[in-house]
Amino acid sequence: MNSYAIIDIGGKQLRVEQGRFHDARHFGPVRPASTSDTKISINRVLLIRHGSNINFGYPWLNDAAVKGRILHGCFDKKLVIRKIYSRKKTQRTLGYRENMTRFVVDSIHLGGKDLDKS
Template sequence: MNKYAIVDIGGKQLRVEKGRFYDAKHLVPAKHVLTPNTKVSINRVLLIRHGSGINLGHPWLDNAVVKGRILHGCFKKKLVIQQIHSKKKTLRTFGYRENTIRFVVDSIHFGDKSLA
């Protein structure tokens, strides 16, 4: 519980711990196709906490890497959007599902040592 990192993925900040899985919308660029068990490394680490020590980056830590692997791709709940035009008495409904990738964190590295 006292070993964690805060990473920046797709403009969102996630608090990640070893052995837990997380969902991210923009993990890699759209050109790459990710399959299950693909290894990923996240270099945009904002903060690492190990015991009572905290390492804070400005904006990122230089020698910090969070390593993990892809579990599978998944969808979130469908987002429904309705446009109502009261004067024309029309209703337009459309929606979409956001593609997300579920990944698990295997290790957190800072410098040359593994913290988790």
């Protein structure tokens, strides 16, 4: 069945599907030092599509949840920041990699029922 959900996590909106992994920064409910296979439940669901039915939340759906587990921590691509001082003819290069959390979606629930089992 063609079902997906749009969730609000880490200050961004992600389109998640069952069985796929996703990366999120600022993962609020879990500490960054958590171990793998930690179960998570995300209640900030903005939209759920199941077949031809679409359910919108205002701002979130009250009876919806996306359940999954954390796979591991990872890093984002390195951001390079270069500052050039034109009159001094010098430059300074800085860079950092943002901490990310990789999680996999196990199920999408709406109204207490698992969407892929119904």
